[in-house]
Amino acid sequence: MSTPTEDLQARARALLESGEADLVIGYGQGTTPQKTTPIFITKAEDAGQLVLNPFCHNNLANWLTRKDLRARFPRIAVVAKEPDIRAVVVLIQEEQVKPDALRVIGVRVDRPGDPDSPCEVLPQTTLEDLQKHLRESFQPRDLTPDQLAAVEDLEAKPPAERWAFWRQQFDKCTRCHACRQACPMCYCDSCIASMNQPQWLDTSAHPQGNMAWNITRAFHLAGRCINCGECERACPVDIPLMLLNRFLARQVNAHFGYLAGYDTEEYQPFAAYKCEDNQDFIL
Amino acid sequence: MSTKTLQASRLPALLDAIRQSTRLVAPARDGDRIHFRPVAAAAAEIASHRDYIVPRNSIKEFFFPRSEPLLAFERREAAVAVDDPPMAFPPTVLFGCRPCGAASLPIMDALYNWDSRDPFWNARRAATTVVAIACTRADEACFCTALGSAPNATAGADLLLTPLDDTRYLAEVLTPKGEAIVALAPDAFRDAAPGDADKQAPCQAALDALPSPLDLDRIAAWLAANFESDRWAPLSYKCLGCGCCTFLCPTCHCFDIVDEGTYRRGQRRKNWDACQTPLFSLHASGHNPRPDQAARWRQRIEHKFNYYVQKFAVRSCVGCGRCIRHCPVNMNILGQLQEISTL
Numbered sequence: 363m364s365t366p367t368e369d370l371q372a373r374a375r376a377l378l379e380s381g382e383a384d385l386v387i388g389y390g391q392g393t394t395p396q397k398t399t400p401i402f403i404t405k406a407e408d409a410g411q412l413v414l415n416p417f418c419h420n421n422l423a424n425w426l427t428r429k430d431l432r433a434r435f436p437r438i439a440v441v442a443k444e445p446d447i448r449a450v451v452v453l454i455q456e457e458q459v460k461p462d463a464l465r466v467i468g469v470r471v472d473r474p475g476d477p478d479s480p481c482e483v484l485p486q487t488t489l490e491d492l493q494k495h496l497r498e499s500f501q502p503r504d505l506t507p508d509q510l511a512a513v514e515d516l517e518a519k520p521p522a523e524r525w526a527f528w529r530q531q532f533d534k535c536t537r538c539h540a541c542r543q544a545c546p547m548c549y550c551d552s553c554i555a556s557m558n559q560p561q562w563l564d565t566s567a568h569p570q571g572n573m574a575w576n577i578t579r580a581f582h583l584a585g586r587c588i589n590c591g592e593c594e595r596a597c598p599v600d601i602p603l604m605l606l607n608r609f610l611a612r613q614v615n616a617h618f619g620y621l622a623g624y625d626t627e628e629y630q631p632f633a634a635y636k637c638e639d640n641q642d643f644i645l
Numbered sequence: 646m647s648t649k650t651l652q653a654s655r656l657p658a659l660l661d662a663i664r665q666s667t668r669l670v671a672p673a674r675d676g677d678r679i680h681f682r683p684v685a686a687a688a689a690e691i692a693s694h695r696d697y698i699v700p701r702n703s704i705k706e707f708f709f710p711r712s713e714p715l716l717a718f719e720r721r722e723a724a725v726a727v728d729d730p731p732m733a734f735p736p737t738v739l740f741g742c743r744p745c746g747a748a749s750l751p752i753m754d755a756l757y758n759w760d761s762r763d764p765f766w767n768a769r770r771a772a773t774t775v776v777a778i779a780c781t782r783a784d785e786a787c788f789c790t791a792l793g794s795a796p797n798a799t800a801g802a803d804l805l806l807t808p809l810d811d812t813r814y815l816a817e818v819l820t821p822k823g824e825a826i827v828a829l830a831p832d833a834f835r836d837a838a839p840g841d842a843d844k845q846a847p848c849q850a851a852l853d854a855l856p857s858p859l860d861l862d863r864i865a866a867w868l869a870a871n872f873e874s875d876r877w878a879p880l881s882y883k884c885l886g887c888g889c890c891t892f893l894c895p896t897c898h899c900f901d902i903v904d905e906g907t908y909r910r911g912q913r914r915k916n917w918d919a920c921q922t923p924l925f926s927l928h929a930s931g932h933n934p935r936p937d938q939a940a941r942w943r944q945r946i947e948h949k950f951n952y953y954v955q956k957f958a959v960r961s962c963v964g965c966g967r968c969i970r971h972c973p974v975n976m977n978i979l980g981q982l983q984e985i986s987t988l
Contacts, residue, residue: 392975392977393785393786393969393975393977393980394785397975398975399883399974399975399976399977400882400883400974401883402879402882402883419973420973420974424885425882425883428882428938429937430878430882430937430938430939431882536711536892536917537711537712537916537917538887538888538889538891538892538917538919539887539888539922540885540887540888540889540892540973542887543885543886543887543888544885544887544973556922556923556924558903558924561903561905564903564905565901565903565916566712566903566905566914566916567711567712567916567917568712571712592973595973596885596887596889596973598701598702598889598892598893598971599678599680599701599702600676600677600678
């Protein structure tokens with residue numbers, strides 16, 4: 363029986379040999395056995411450098427909007443775990459990626475970071491079939507029981523307590539904006555945090571600047587975050603950013619019945635108007 | 646200046662004595678993270694040096710804070726009043742940094758005393774005593790030895806403690822500031838006997854795990870000659886430009902100056918900045934001389950291992966490994982330097 367890594371290498375090799383892709387973005391061995399690192403394969407004979415193991419963390423959909431790569435490689439194939447396929451779906455919805463020039467090698471890594479996590483290359487090869495797999499098989503597994511418990515615990519707290527909690531967390535922020543850079547949904551050419559004529563957000567790492575940045579980013583991700591967790595993993599000061607993102611994702615789901623990244627044909631709640639939308643918050 | 650031994654059992658009392666007379670900054674545990682922060686309550690908050698390779702943050706923020714006011718302004722009637730910020734910094738003891746952290750200070754001194762003497766950096770330097778602890782182990786990201794340093798090097802430290810065994814430290818008193826620490830609890834220290842002075846043995850496990858020295862002159866020469874190399878693009882494809890490396894780095898020192906506030910009053914502040922973002926080099930015209938991540942990653946390596954060497958005759962890197970350890974995409978600056986050294 364072939365290993366997940368061998369399956370992945372075979373899939374990548376075939377895409378490069380057939381010319382369906384001129385670049386495969388995947389995982390390679392990192393600096394320790396417990397680390398992988400993104401690698402960029404352009405020749406079929408290099409496909410043997412790819413690995414698939416429980417330490418595949420990065421959401422590689424993030425590189426689909428990279429201008430330097432797109433200028434060099436018109437047809438890109440990306441190795442995408444289930445949350446990362448959701449990111450691809452959102453990027454297609456938002457017209458940042460053209461599905462025709464894209465190949466997705468769907469993979470399943472149940473518990474990234476856990477050495478015993480099962481992992482496999484998904485049998486589905488088309489985006490339609492991968493989305494169907496997400497809706498039928500992945501959606502019920504999207505939030506782990508621990509993640510759900512943590513967000514329910516936050517929801518149960520009174521607003522003043524939640525405010526105090528986030529104030530303390532955001533106080534740690536150094537404004538490196540690694541959360542933004544690690545996020546596949548943060549692809550804006552000019553981020554609001556970089557707009558300085560005039561300055562929209564204070565760039566200082568003081569309570570006002572940190573609160574403005576983190577709240578603005580959370581709002582921009584409401585109904586768009588696909589729960590990959592890369593922002594939280596990148597954060598050098600351990601702010602539990604995913605708790606905030608999951609909180610907002612549940613709000614969006616409660617009010618609009620929408621989960622991001624499961625269907626390229628759907629309209630996003632904040633990009634669509636429906637007569638039956640709840641209007642009672644308008645004064 | 647002198648070499649003593651410190652009884653490990655007396656260390657908590659020494660730390661409490663420090664804390665009573667000065668601000669104490671030391672590695673403390675908050676959740677899973679061990680990081681340098683002021684320790685106000687008790688010496689028990691301080692993490693044992695055995696529990697960390699290096700703390701998450703570097704010590705630079707206690708000399709060069711992530712954000713600080715340079716001046717305050719207020720419009721009054723006809724004139725604008727401009728006030729300097731307070732320049733009195735509390736006496737501080739920075740305890741428990743590694744030799745790599747201490748070594749970052751003289752490197753940064755060169756920059757902050759080059760074309761002008763930076764009053765903020767220098768005043769905090771003068772007010773701070775650095776007590777370093779030698780490393781008894783290293784992880785895969787550590788590379789001080791690749792840069793010619795060592796896990797028990799003394800540069801930048803006022804006092805260096807090397808754990809001899811579970812009960813004693815060798816205490817190298819290196820400056821008058823270090824002597825002042827000894828004077829806080831003289832009973833805790835004894836003059837070292839000749840046999841005590843072997844500070845290599847405790848660090849042997851770390852030395853065994855650390856990489857061999859790099860040919861740094863050859864690297865600098867390659868960097869000087871290969872600004873336009875085709876290698877920079879593939880080297881940097883995976884770099885997200887997140888800047889974690891620069892924010893955690895003990896020797897990255899770039900800052901941005903911003904004016905904040907309203908028409909009536911506000912502040913001019915100095916904030917950490919990072920060469921890994923497009924905004925860092927964006928001109929007012931809209932032109933960006935570092936248009937892609939290849940140019941920005943090249944800048945990081947060129948600055949640390951070529952430009953800084955040309956300007957100050959020292960590399961702007963101490964091999965602490967934070968940039969490797971915490972990079973979300975596992976960029977490996979050591980691996981890249983090793984590769985460059987063979988070209």
